[in-house]
Amino acid sequence: MSPFPPSSNQPGEEDKSQATKQLFAQIQVAAKAGDFKLADQLHEKLIAIDPMALSEIIKSAGIIEDEKTAGIDRDHLAIWSKLYDCLSEEERNCFYYSMKKYVLRPKTMILNYGAMNSRLFLIDKGHVIIFSPKDGKNTVLAKLGPGDILGEYTFSTISLCSASAITHTDVQLMCLESSAADGWEDKYPGLYEKLIDFCLKSGRVDQILRNKKTEKKRYARHAAAGPVKATLLTKEGGKTEIVYSGDLSDISMSGCCLGMRFAKKAVARTLLARNLLLFITGAEEENPPTMSVIGRVVRVSFHLYGDFSVHVQFNQLLREDALRKFAT
Numbered sequence: 001m002s003p004f005p006p007s008s009n010q011p012g013e014e015d016k017s018q019a020t021k022q023l024f025a026q027i028q029v030a031a032k033a034g035d036f037k038l039a040d041q042l043h044e045k046l047i048a049i050d051p052m053a054l055s056e057i058i059k060s061a062g063i064i065e066d067e068k069t070a071g072i073d074r075d076h077l078a079i080w081s082k083l084y085d086c087l088s089e090e091e092r093n094c095f096y097y098s099m100k101k102y103v104l105r106p107k108t109m110i111l112n113y114g115a116m117n118s119r120l121f122l123i124d125k126g127h128v129i130i131f132s133p134k135d136g137k138n139t140v141l142a143k144l145g146p147g148d149i150l151g152e153y154t155f156s157t158i159s160l161c162s163a164s165a166i167t168h169t170d171v172q173l174m175c176l177e178s179s180a181a182d183g184w185e186d187k188y189p190g191l192y193e194k195l196i197d198f199c200l201k202s203g204r205v206d207q208i209l210r211n212k213k214t215e216k217k218r219y220a221r222h223a224a225a226g227p228v229k230a231t232l233l234t235k236e237g238g239k240t241e242i243v244y245s246g247d248l249s250d251i252s253m254s255g256c257c258l259g260m261r262f263a264k265k266a267v268a269r270t271l272l273a274r275n276l277l278l279f280i281t282g283a284e285e286e287n288p289p290t291m292s293v294i295g296r297v298v299r300v301s302f303h304l305y306g307d308f309s310v311h312v313q314f315n316q317l318l319r320e321d322a323l324r325k326f327a328t
Contacts, residue, residue, distance in 0.1 A: 020046065020053045027060040031067040036097055039064045068093040076124055076174065079147050083198050091191045098181065099174040104167045111151060111165040116273055118178040120199070121150040126171030132163045143168065144204065152199035158269050158300035159311075219317075222327035224251040225283035228258055230310075233275040233294070246310065248280060251326050255295060255313040256280075261306045268308045271297045276312060282326055289325040293318070 023046040030039035043060055046053065069089060076096075077084055084092050099122070104110070111117055113132055123146055130142045141163060144150060150165055155178060184191045225248055232242040246258040256278075262268045275296050282288035295312035302308055 016050050020050045020056055023049065024056045024060055028063055031064045034067070034071055036064065036068055036071075039067075065089060065093060068097060072096050073124075076122075079124055080122060082202070083195075086194055086198065087191070091188050091194070094184065094188050094191060095176075095195065096174075098184075099176045102173055102175055104171045104173070106167050106169055108167045108171070109164070110167065111154075111161045111163065113162070113164040114160050117151050117154040117161050118269075119151050120155040120176040120178075120195075122174040122176075123148050123150060124172045124174065126173075127168040128165050128171060129168045130163050130165050138164075142204065149199060149203055152203035156196045156199050158265075158272050158302070160273060160298050219252040219254045221250045221252040221257075222323070224248045224256070224326050224328055226281050226288065226326065228281070229279040230258065230260075231277040231279075232271075233277055237275070237294075239277065244276075248283075248326065249309065251318075251323065253314075253318045253320070253323055255298075255311065258310045258312065260308050260310050262308055263306060265302060268300045268302070268310075271310060272300060273297060275315075278312065280326065283328065291322060291325075 023042055027039050027042045027046065030036075030042060043057075043064060046060060047057055051057075069092070072093070084095075087095060104126075110121065110128065123144060125146055128144045128148075128150060129140060130144060131138045131140045133139070144165075150173075151161075153159060154161055155176075181192055181195070228246045228248050230244040230246060232240045232244070234240060244260060246260040248256060249259050250257045258278075260268075273296065275294060278293050278295060279290065280293070281290050293314055293316075295314045297310060298313045299311040300308055301311070
């Protein structure tokens with residue numbers, strides 16, 4: 001038996017208890033002040049210092065969520081009730097506080113036809129004109145207003161803008177960067193999928209484009225097969241040492257679609273709007289045809305388990321005899 005009496009606290013327990021109380025108080029102050037980034041950081045620190053302080057951890061988390069909920073713009077919630085009604089309180093707060101609010105003056109360009117965009121916009125006030133170039137002129141397609149989303153196609157896929165958007169009046173909108181949603185999966189699995197599902201059901205721009213037939217294919221696409229080596233080109237057109245392997249899935253006189261595998265979605269995203277030198281080999285076992293062609297990546301579609309479809313628009317139209325060699 002030890003000659004010493006048992007200690008009521010292990011070494012450092014008293015300091016740990018004091019630190020827990022201080023952090024809990026700091027979290028309350030930060031949350032009440034609306035500094036949710038600091039409040040969340042302090043909450044993570046509290047968990048790291050004393051993961052067994054369950055009462056303080058749970059209470060402080062509840063305080064943060066309550067203050068976040070109270071801080072959401074009620075007018076914004078009313079406009080987007082169909083979206084927020086699909087989310088839990090934690091998901092709602094995460095989504096809202098992942099966005100930034102912007103107030104834009106008239107004639108401010110939001111999206112440019114053929115340019116890259118990785119942002120989703122929720123229009124709260126004002127009106128936005130959607131237009132696309134046709135025969136050297138800008139054709140107005142629609143006017144969007146409160147309750148309309150913008151940029152949903154390029155946000156949910158990896159593609160270039162299919163239309164331009166410019167403010168018609170003073171506009172207030174909420175903007176979500178795709179990078180802000182990258183960390184959702186760990187804490188709020190399923191939130192991103194709920195948002196994309198809402199975009200697909202509620203987005204108007206793609207439907208408008210289909211109705212106007214601006215996406216009508218001028219050249220017929222044909223099923224195709226065969227291995228492809230794609231060399232990434234510099235902006236000046238020079239070859240780089242980066243070479244991707246893929247398989248031809250369809251082809252037309254104006255472009256082709258390649259099946260490729262990437263370890264991360266971010267890698268696939270870097271290909272958008274880049275030029276590739278494609279070396280295509282036909283699927284025939286004996287004497288397969290080959291050709292080299294340069295094209296620009298205009299869309300990248302994600303499937304499952306690292307599989308992507310890379311859509312390439314050729315810099316020059318293929319001749320019909322060349323097309324027939326690869327079309328199956």
